[in-house]
């Protein structure tokens with residue numbers, strides 16, 4: 004019971020800082036952060052990636068057992084951020100994974116830019132490969148005043 008209550012409290016605490024962006028709100032935030040055309044990828048590609056990785060949710064967490072993916076861009080704890088429990092982690096963005104879970108996505112954006120500068124580009128994101136690559140992604144920004 005005590006453990007259950009702490010879980011609820013934890014969920015509430017996390018809930019306060021977390022946020023689900025609307026489509027146009029995220030599109031505008033990413034555009035202001037210089038993502039449109041960054042490393043050759045249009046804003047619509049970034050939006051499609053975010054949709055399929057996290058549904059625009061800032062505290063999205065996926066645990067694959069040996070590492071975890073954090074935040075709106077589902078940034079991985081082996082390659083990019085440090086969660087203190089991923090064996091052999093490279094942590095190339097030099098940030099704490101927990102900072103990728105709050106409603107301020109400016110650090111997520113900085114790290115995602117680092118990820119996309121690698122030779123694989125957006126190919127680093129499985130969801131982008133599966134659902135966005137070579138597709139018409141224009142609907143992810145359509146109707147937004149940008």
Ligand SMILES: *[C@@H]1O[C@H](CO)[C@@H](O)[C@H](O)[C@H]1NC(C)=O
Pocket residue numbers: 085086087099100101
């Ligand atoms: C990351 O930040 C959290 C919350 O501030 C802290 O509890 C944790 O120890 C930090 N983890 C690492 C690996 O620095």
Ligand SMILES: *[C@@H]1O[C@H](CO)[C@@H](O)[C@H](O)[C@H]1NC(C)=O
Pocket residue numbers: 107108109110
């Ligand atoms: C978001 O975080 C960045 C640093 O990562 C900071 O410079 C900025 O002021 C923060 N924005 C808000 C609205 O708190």
